[in-house]
Amino acid sequence: xxxxxxxxxxxxxxxxxxxxxxxxxxxxxxxxxxxxxxxxxxxxxxxxxxxxxxxxxxxxxxxxxxxxxxxxxxxxxxxxxxxxxxxxxxxxxxxxxxxxxxxxxxxxxxxxxx
Amino acid sequence: xxxxxxxxxxxxxxxxxxxxxxxxxxxxxxxxxxxxxxxxxxxxxxxxxxxxxxxxxxxxxxxxxxxxxxxxxxxxxxxxxxxxxxxxxxxxxxxxxxxxxxxxxxxxx
Numbered sequence: 675x676x677x678x679x680x681x682x683x684x685x686x687x688x689x690x691x692x693x694x695x696x697x698x699x700x701x702x703x704x705x706x707x708x709x710x711x712x713x714x715x716x717x718x719x720x721x722x723x724x725x726x727x728x729x730x731x732x733x734x735x736x737x738x739x740x741x742x743x744x745x746x747x748x749x750x751x752x753x754x755x756x757x758x759x760x761x762x763x764x765x766x767x768x769x770x771x772x773x774x775x776x777x778x779x780x781x782x783x784x785x786x787x788x
Numbered sequence: 789x790x791x792x793x794x795x796x797x798x799x800x801x802x803x804x805x806x807x808x809x810x811x812x813x814x815x816x817x818x819x820x821x822x823x824x825x826x827x828x829x830x831x832x833x834x835x836x837x838x839x840x841x842x843x844x845x846x847x848x849x850x851x852x853x854x855x856x857x858x859x860x861x862x863x864x865x866x867x868x869x870x871x872x873x874x875x876x877x878x879x880x881x882x883x884x885x886x887x888x889x890x891x892x893x894x895x896x897x
Contacts, residue, residue, distance in 0.1 A: 707885065714797070716874060716889035717832075732884065764832065775820060775839075775878055777885070779832040 676701045678780040680765050686786045687755055695750045695783050697765030704770040706748040707732070707777065708740065710761040717764065723748055755787040790815040792877050794888035801865050802896045809860040809891050811849075811875030820878040821858040823849055824887075827871045835860075835873070845869070865895045 678699045687693055699706065707722040709732075719732030723742040737759055739751040748767075752759060762784050766777040791814040801807055813819055823835040836844045838851040838858060849860045858875060875888040 709887075714889060716794075717887040719885050719887075722884065730884075733886070766832075775822070775837065776834045777824075777832075781831050 676778070678765055678767055678778050680763075680780040680783050682783060683781060684784050686788065688788055689756055690754050693752050693755060693785075695752075695763060695765075695785070697748045697750065697780060698746050699748075699765075699767040699778070700746065701767060701769070701778065702745065703767035703778070704745070705777075706742065706765065706767045708738070708748070708750045709764045709766065710734065710759075711764060711782075712761050720750070720763075755785075757787050759785065760787050761785060790877055790879055790886050792875050792886050792888040794873075794875055794891050796891045797889070798892045798894065800894045800896060803867055804864050807860075807862040807865045807869065807893065807895075809873050809875075809893065811858045811860065811888060813856050813858065813875075813877050815856075815877055815879065817879065819851070819853075819858075821849075821851055822876045822878070823847070823858075823860050824874045824876055825871050826874070832874070865893075867895050867897055869893060870895045 681696045704725050708720040709717040711717050718734045720738050721740040723729040764782050765780040768777045793812045821838045824832045825835045826832045847862045872890050872892050874890045877886045
């Protein structure tokens, strides 16, 4: 089954404790993105990647890091989480080309930073 | 900078009534616009894209470059249409994507 998976689905952590949220897709998609979803603000793009070793900042990259060492994986790293990073995070992937703009979303990771 | 505006946070309509979810955009280039939908407890999924001019689940959306709008319409609302709807703008050839803040559609039986 074609899908995007994220782990963990729920995470409660403390300020300053480094964490990684994994994202994996099995559709051989070139593009992958991370978003955060906050009430009243909708989805905001954090980082995106056009292919292996090619990443770029979205609208809200501060406090986050990403890497794309393999095509299927796009982990989101919070080196020193803070309470304002409490949010619902979505990973998404899509194929390249004008016909491949549809993004396939993961189930989301609910992160709470205390 | 590109921007997507969805002015209504909540839109309540009765079953069988027409629906129009508004989306306005600001972008200097040639826009690629999409509507995504998120049903309760489900992940976001594509509803429709302007380039294909298709009708999905009875919904249509026309890109109006003069008014910089991409409103989502359906002539007769159904209860199963209740969901969160997001308008999204893609810039250039990459995956820089800007979403609107979303409109919650509530269809009253």
